[in-house]
Amino acid sequence: xxxxxxxxxxxxxxxxxxxxxxxxxxxxxxxxxxxxxxxxxxxxxxxxxxxxxxxxxxxxxxxxxxxxxxxxxxxxxxxxxxxxxxxxxxxxxxxxxxxxxxxxxxxxxxxxxxxxxxxxxxxxxxxxxxxxxxxxxxxxxxxxxxxxxxxxxxxxxxxxxxxxxxxxxxxxxxxxxxxxxxxxxxxxxxxxxxxxxxxxxxxxxxxxxxxxxxxxxxxxxxxxxxxxxx
Amino acid sequence: xxxxxxxxxxxxxxxxxxxxxxxxxxxxxxxxxxxxxxxxxxxxxxxxxxxxxxxxxxxxxxxxxxxxxxxxxxxxxxxxxxxxxxxxxxxxxxxxxxxxxxxxxxxxxxxxxxxxxxxxxxxxxxxxxxxxxxxxxxxxxxxxxxxxxxxxxxxxxxxxxxxxxxxxxxxxxxxxxxxxxxxxxxxxxxxxxxxxxxxxxxxxxxxxxxxxxxxxxxxxxxxxxxxxxxxxxxxxxxxxxxxxxxxxxxxxxxxxxxxxxxxxxxxxxxxxxxxxxxxxxxxxxxxxxxxxxxxxxxxxxxxxxxxxxxxxxxxxxxxxxxxxxxxxxxxxxxxxxxxxx
Ligand SMILES: Nc1ncnc2c1ncn2[C@@H]1O[C@H](COP(=O)(O)OP(=O)(O)OP(=O)(O)O)[C@@H](O)[C@H]1O
Ligand SMILES: Nc1nc2c(ncn2[C@@H]2O[C@H](COP(=O)(O)OP(=O)(O)O)[C@@H](O)[C@H]2O)c(=O)[nH]1
Ligand SMILES: [Mg+2]
Ligand SMILES: [Mg+2]
Numbered sequence: 285x286x287x288x289x290x291x292x293x294x295x296x297x298x299x300x301x302x303x304x305x306x307x308x309x310x311x312x313x314x315x316x317x318x319x320x321x322x323x324x325x326x327x328x329x330x331x332x333x334x335x336x337x338x339x340x341x342x343x344x345x346x347x348x349x350x351x352x353x354x355x356x357x358x359x360x361x362x363x364x365x366x367x368x369x370x371x372x373x374x375x376x377x378x379x380x381x382x383x384x385x386x387x388x389x390x391x392x393x394x395x396x397x398x399x400x401x402x403x404x405x406x407x408x409x410x411x412x413x414x415x416x417x418x419x420x421x422x423x424x425x426x427x428x429x430x431x432x433x434x435x436x437x438x439x440x441x442x443x444x445x446x447x448x449x450x451x452x453x454x455x456x457x458x459x460x461x462x463x464x465x466x467x468x469x470x471x472x473x474x475x476x477x478x479x480x481x482x483x484x485x486x487x488x489x490x491x492x493x494x495x496x497x498x499x500x501x502x503x504x505x506x507x508x509x510x511x512x513x514x
Numbered sequence: 515x516x517x518x519x520x521x522x523x524x525x526x527x528x529x530x531x532x533x534x535x536x537x538x539x540x541x542x543x544x545x546x547x548x549x550x551x552x553x554x555x556x557x558x559x560x561x562x563x564x565x566x567x568x569x570x571x572x573x574x575x576x577x578x579x580x581x582x583x584x585x586x587x588x589x590x591x592x593x594x595x596x597x598x599x600x601x602x603x604x605x606x607x608x609x610x611x612x613x614x615x616x617x618x619x620x621x622x623x624x625x626x627x628x629x630x631x632x633x634x635x636x637x638x639x640x641x642x643x644x645x646x647x648x649x650x651x652x653x654x655x656x657x658x659x660x661x662x663x664x665x666x667x668x669x670x671x672x673x674x675x676x677x678x679x680x681x682x683x684x685x686x687x688x689x690x691x692x693x694x695x696x697x698x699x700x701x702x703x704x705x706x707x708x709x710x711x712x713x714x715x716x717x718x719x720x721x722x723x724x725x726x727x728x729x730x731x732x733x734x735x736x737x738x739x740x741x742x743x744x745x746x747x748x749x750x751x752x753x754x755x756x757x758x759x760x761x762x763x764x765x766x767x768x769x770x771x772x773x774x775x776x777x778x779x780x781x782x783x784x785x786x787x788x789x790x791x792x793x794x795x796x797x798x799x800x801x802x803x804x805x806x807x808x809x810x811x812x813x814x815x816x817x818x819x820x821x822x823x824x825x826x827x828x829x830x831x832x833x834x835x836x837x838x839x840x841x842x843x844x845x846x847x848x849x850x851x852x853x854x855x
Pocket of ligand 2: 292293294295296297298299300301421422423424425450451452453
């Protein structure tokens, strides 16, 4: 089975792109499923179900969604392998724009949209910078000039990625993406032993553990202070 | 450039050799002040563990990306502009799997091709095939050749060498910039040399096309629909490197469509236009008729049709004149026959 991780800021068009791309993959005879990770709430699983796509949903609740993802991705992979899917796509929102739990040897797709502003590529961390494929959506509602400027900014922060333009509403470009996803040589039976492409932040402070009171004397563990001089 | 070379040079000498690298450092939020005399590995070694974690710095990856970026930019700057003289469509199959019935369709620089056909017939798929330079790997199995050759893969994935630029129906601007700043931003991303000249040329051309004039310091978000379209077309004609322009209808309001097409052609573009408007359809040198997913007919616009086009254009003007009258509060009393010959 191929595992493909899809990440991107909320509402960037991940679900739309995945749905359209799976249409093309199904036509080619692939068995495709989705694992949806989110924080507090998602309806995406219903959209996938409606499209006849097997889906598993995980909500991280009070935990960091990316940590939650890594802790569960092996079980999800097992579910996919047991069900003999050819392709399992994970959808997760890169909530703090910093990290995304991309895995070495697993294809990583980042979805961002043209409306997010031309400085956005600068602000997104490894989620964008270490993706193999960057999908840019919502080109239909901006000008050609804005599309070109945005794509060139993405290219500057991730020159090695294939940049694809997809319209999440009509699906234009999703067929083309579907041809880049499946790779026989990337088939896996398990994720055990695989490594993250980039370490996650080692956040563990008193507030992670439920502290609610404010003030220096309540702060323990990994605490860092702003520089206040000048 | 070899990796060994890349990691042994000082940043200052890299910047000297490749001035465009400053954009890379800037866009990646990498501060260079006081650190230019270091090599790349020395530079990244100066970050402490907290910074590396906080800012998600992956030195290994960044160094290899710098190498990649340099290669791309050298290729982009150094090459003679790719001149696309012809694009050829080789037949595939329609939705029923039947072979399309034409030998091949060659489209030349400076030509306008209109694409007509009912909703769902496959117009967008044809445009998609061209954009993706299909090699029998799309649902239509069509093949696209560029300059009579199997095309380079770069047309698919490079951010700077797109075969196709699209003028979309909704030409909204979302940035909070003046017309001048907006065009400047685009010009900078294309690394043009004579920036000021290019910018003023674009704004002048746009003003030629638009009904009402606008100045360089107008915020783009306050341009009218017609003005936005005019700016977009002028900008795409002059700044976009893509040799092919796809147009999904040009709305008839507030812009001189004939001049717009002329401007695109004067920049040696190939124009493909999906349309339901008979005037636009007849402005093409040829029109492709799509049916059931396949190219059903390819028709050269006849002399007779060109004559009829002028009549249609007159009718169109008459309609527009009524529209102007209604807009300005007049009451219409009779058909103005003098406009229709
Ligand atoms: N030759 C073909 N073989 C198989 N499928 C095709 C073929 N041509 C088009 N299709 C499919 O038919 C559907 C409709 O085509 P498309 O969206 O291109 O229509 P359209 O002419 O652009 O319609 P509209 O006028 O509504 O924009 C798409 O899913 C497309 O992939
Ligand atoms: N205009 C336009 N809207 C889009 C496009 N892609 C997605 N959308 C819309 O953007 C919204 C968010 O999309 P969704 O796929 O749910 O984003 P996700 O949160 O990243 O999964 C939805 O209303 C989509 O219909 C696109 O290419 N163009
Ligand atoms: Mg979603
Ligand atoms: Mg269409």
